[in-house]
Amino acid sequence: MGSRGSDATEIGYLVKQAQAVLNARMGEALRPLDLTVPQYACLEQLRRQPGITSSELARRAFVTRQSMNVVLHGLAERGLVTRSEQPGPRKQIFAELTDAARDLVDRASERVAGVTTRMTQPLDEAGRAALISALATCRDALGTPLGDGRAEEKTDD
Amino acid sequence: MGSRGSDATEIGYLVKQAQAVLNARMGEALRPLDLTVPQYACLEQLRRQPGITSSELARRAFVTRQSMNVVLHGLAERGLVTRSEQPGPRKQIFAELTDAARDLVDRASERVAGVTTRMTQPLDEAGRAALISALATCRDALGTPLGDGRAEEKTDD
DNA sequence: CTTATGTCAGTGAAACTGATATTG
DNA sequence: CCAATATCAGTTACACTGACATAA
Numbered sequence: 001m002g003s004r005g006s007d008a009t010e011i012g013y014l015v016k017q018a019q020a021v022l023n024a025r026m027g028e029a030l031r032p033l034d035l036t037v038p039q040y041a042c043l044e045q046l047r048r049q050p051g052i053t054s055s056e057l058a059r060r061a062f063v064t065r066q067s068m069n070v071v072l073h074g075l076a077e078r079g080l081v082t083r084s085e086q087p088g089p090r091k092q093i094f095a096e097l098t099d100a101a102r103d104l105v106d107r108a109s110e111r112v113a114g115v116t117t118r119m120t121q122p123l124d125e126a127g128r129a130a131l132i133s134a135l136a137t138c139r140d141a142l143g144t145p146l147g148d149g150r151a152e153e154k155t156d157d
Numbered sequence: 158m159g160s161r162g163s164d165a166t167e168i169g170y171l172v173k174q175a176q177a178v179l180n181a182r183m184g185e186a187l188r189p190l191d192l193t194v195p196q197y198a199c200l201e202q203l204r205r206q207p208g209i210t211s212s213e214l215a216r217r218a219f220v221t222r223q224s225m226n227v228v229l230h231g232l233a234e235r236g237l238v239t240r241s242e243q244p245g246p247r248k249q250i251f252a253e254l255t256d257a258a259r260d261l262v263d264r265a266s267e268r269v270a271g272v273t274t275r276m277t278q279p280l281d282e283a284g285r286a287a288l289i290s291a292l293a294t295c296r297d298a299l300g301t302p303l304g305d306g307r308a309e310e311k312t313d314d
Numbered sequence: 315c316t317t318a319t320g321t322c323a324g325t326g327a328a329a330c331t332g333a334t335a336t337t338g
Numbered sequence: 339c340c341a342a343t344a345t346c347a348g349t350t351a352c353a354c355t356g357a358c359a360t361a362a
Contacts, residue, residue, distance in 0.1 A: 019176035128163035135171035
């Protein structure tokens with residue numbers, strides 16, 4: 001570990017802190033709608049891409065299928081998500097938002113947007129663009145998601 | 158919602174995703190040491206500032222005292238943390254790392270540094286500095302942590 | 315009396331691992 | 339047989355709220 005101008009460790013901390021505050025504020029904003037942050041994230045993802053499978057949802061949230069399934073089933077029981085009766089090619093089950101959910105997600109998105117807007121308020125346009133770019137780069141730099149258990153080339157350990 | 162050049166919502170997503178991947182990778186890196194990410198964060202904070210109280214630890218992690226106490230007690234039971242017998246001015250109890258913990262945290266830090274370094278690898282020096290600055294700005298823009306229930310509006314710290 | 319601390323008790327959402335069945 | 343899906347079962351770390359006692 002030589003000399004770094006900008007310590008990478010510091011970035012790790014800041015990502016964690018920023019996400020912690022963001023998560024707390026989002027949770028507060030979503031509570032009146034009876035939604036948790038993971039639930040909202042799941043719904044929002046479904047709005048952006050209807051008909052997605054739970055496995056794909058899990059990949060995008062960087063969690064296991066089993067974890068995502070808990071959230072997804074909870075949402076289905078609340079009538080916010082429908083799951084296709086007819087499995088697809090690979091036994092896939094496709095999820096979609098219900099009309100009630102679409103309305104709810106709209107309101108949730110407004111509230112969340114208020115939080116994120118406030119968070120990025122002090123940044124100028126260029127700074128915002130740079131932040132988006134840098135965060136995407138960091139996300140991709142850490143490579144593949146986490147599989148189910150097997151099937152994952154052992155990197156180094 | 159309006160059309161902005163750089164959507165603030167996108168930043169929220171990226172913060173979440175980046176943190177999710179980072180958290181996953183850190184968890185994998187720390188598992189061989191039998192440490193969870195929150196545990197490591199707690200230990201690292203204690204190394205940086207020995208003698209800190211659990212309430213202060215909680216504030217920095219943006220969680221409640223009760224939540225932090227669970228982590229802290231777990232670490233104490235494992236002999237990684239000592240807690241002062243003599244309460245301070247305000248009934249405070251000060252925590253410190255044990256020698257065993259110091260050694261463990263060293264190894265943990267190396268592993269974590271490997272992850273964060275990999276994460277920021279594609280960025281150049283200027284980009285890293287800009288990211289640090291922007292993240293700190295975002296974190297601070299969302300204001301104070303969450304107290305215990307009452308007592309907010311404490312701007313100085 | 316007010317405030318900050320530590321603590322006990324309970325709850326809950328959501329992550330994990332492991333195993334199994336099914337389909338292409 | 340292999341790969342990817344869905345699912346069931348169990349565990350766990352860790353967040354929350356609420357309530358209480360204590361000390362400055």
